[in-house]
Amino acid sequence: MYHLAKGLYRLATSKEEYSVLLLGLDNAGKTTFHEQVKSIFLPDGPPPNLRTVPTVGQNVSTIVLPDMYLKLWDVGGQLSLRRLWQSYYASCHAIVFILDSTDIGDGRTKKHRPSPSTSTAPPSGRLEECRLVLEDVLQNSEAEGVPLLILANKQDREDCVEVVRIKEGLVKRVFEGEKAGGIRDSRVLPVSALTGTGVTEAVDWVRSRVKWNKESRPPVMR
Numbered sequence: 001m002y003h004l005a006k007g008l009y010r011l012a013t014s015k016e017e018y019s020v021l022l023l024g025l026d027n028a029g030k031t032t033f034h035e036q037v038k039s040i041f042l043p044d045g046p047p048p049n050l051r052t053v054p055t056v057g058q059n060v061s062t063i064v065l066p067d068m069y070l071k072l073w074d075v076g077g078q079l080s081l082r083r084l085w086q087s088y089y090a091s092c093h094a095i096v097f098i099l100d101s102t103d104i105g106d107g108r109t110k111k112h113r114p115s116p117s118t119s120t121a122p123p124s125g126r127l128e129e130c131r132l133v134l135e136d137v138l139q140n141s142e143a144e145g146v147p148l149l150i151l152a153n154k155q156d157r158e159d160c161v162e163v164v165r166i167k168e169g170l171v172k173r174v175f176e177g178e179k180a181g182g183i184r185d186s187r188v189l190p191v192s193a194l195t196g197t198g199v200t201e202a203v204d205w206v207r208s209r210v211k212w213n214k215e216s217r218p219p220v221m222r
């Protein structure tokens with residue numbers, strides 16, 4: 001009887017927990033985004049630490065939403081650390097890929113840019129690196145079908161590339177290519193992790209998509 005009552009109590013009080021993996025090149029703004037999410041959704045916590053340092057290892061936190069816990073995994077984006085990402089794929093329920101919209105040239109990949117003689121476009125910044133890294137994530141079989149949110153970060157800066165350009169020049173190309181890795185829910189949103197603009201919308205999107213995908217990737221009960 002005790003065990004039954006205990007079981008019922010746990011069932012009534014437990015919540016689904018989903019893991020969200022924050023990925024992107026170094027300096028993209030993952031830790032800043034993580035800090036803003038915590039400050040918005042954990043209001044009793046300390047103020048956000050927006051003076052970040054490059055992440056070596058991981059920062060983890062769990063935010064409480066009305067219908068779930070969202071566990072955020074913020075990992076380092078430096079080249080030497082990216083090989084560690086794959087160890088998180090099997091247990092994540094969504095991937096948030098953050099890119100620096102001020103470090104991708106005009107937002108178009110080489111193939112889609114006019115030839116240098118006719119173009120006044122700036123060099124492509126880290127766009128090609130971003131494309132290769134994103135393709136690599138999507139190609140990994142352990143990340144198959146995981147909802148993907150791409151955040152065009154640093155939209156507060158005047159030199160940022162607009163989200164529509166990023167969609168056309170980078171995201172569409174990745175998804176149309178052979179390396180897209182099958183069907184998945186995806187979206188591109190503009191954000192400023194520094195000011196917090198767009199951060200709530202990003203969390204809302206993740207919240208709804210992990211629920212839709214819960215039969216493929218069931219949550220952990222906590």
Ligand SMILES: Nc1nc2c(ncn2[C@@H]2O[C@H](COP(=O)(O)OP(=O)(O)OP(=O)(O)O)[C@@H](O)[C@H]2O)c(=O)[nH]1
Nearest residue numbers: 026027028029030031032052055077154192193194
């Ligand atoms: N203007 C502006 N700067 C930002 C924004 N987001 C992050 N930054 C700055 O970009 C730099 C890198 O931010 P981080 O959040 O540490 O980047 P990261 O992706 O965690 O980097 P790694 O841990 O090395 O992978 C910091 O100087 C941030 O203040 C943004 O939305 N706007």
Ligand SMILES: [Mg+2]
Nearest residue numbers: 030031054055
């Ligand atoms: Mg970081």
